[in-house]
Amino acid sequence: MTIINFTPVSAFIGGLVIGIAVMLFFAFNGRLVGISGIARNFLNSNDKRFDNFLFLIGLILGPIIYQLFSKEAVTINITNSTYLLGIAGLLVGLGTSIGNGCTSGHGICGISRFSLRSIIATITFMIFGILTVFVTNLI
Numbered sequence: 483m484t485i486i487n488f489t490p491v492s493a494f495i496g497g498l499v500i501g502i503a504v505m506l507f508f509a510f511n512g513r514l515v516g517i518s519g520i521a522r523n524f525l526n527s528n529d530k531r532f533d534n535f536l537f538l539i540g541l542i543l544g545p546i547i548y549q550l551f552s553k554e555a556v557t558i559n560i561t562n563s564t565y566l567l568g569i570a571g572l573l574v575g576l577g578t579s580i581g582n583g584c585t586s587g588h589g590i591c592g593i594s595r596f597s598l599r600s601i602i603a604t605i606t607f608m609i610f611g612i613l614t615v616f617v618t619n620l621i
Contacts, residue, residue, distance in 0.1 A: 504590055507537075516587020517541070518578035581606075 507515045511533060524534035549556055560567070578584040583592070583600070585607050592600020 500590060501594075504594075514587060514591040516583050516591060518575070518584040519587055522579075 504515050507513070513519075515537075520534045520537050523529070524531055524538060527534075574584075581588070581603050583603065585604065588597075588600040588603040588607070593604060
């Protein structure tokens with residue numbers, strides 16, 4: 483990270499918006515927000531399937547709408563193999579299934595409830611994420 487990328491105000495506002503969204507989701511649905519759980523429930527459950535669909539569509543449309551109204555030009559360059567990215571996506575899905583949740587569920591909702599399981603899971607996610615970046619940069 484360089485000082486150019488240090489944006490505490492926008493990071494604070496983003497965190498605040500995420501926190502408010504989590505509280506609203508819980509207040510209106512009685513469930514915690516976790517992307518892997520919402521995706522799993524959308525695919526496997528008939529209960530609240532439309533709510534899960536709307537949440538997932540919002541995840542896709544949110545950045546697109548932001549891009550339309552933002553003055554910043556955002557470009558994404560995929561520098562790795564699409565096959566490797568596909569395998570990585572499947573491994574992430576498998577890991578969230580084994581860990582009973584993903585970083586959003588454990589990190590945002592679990593830690594805020596002082597869940598020991600979520601704290602350990604989030605620390606584990608971060609350690610292996612850092613190690614993966616380190617090993618990938620060595621190759």
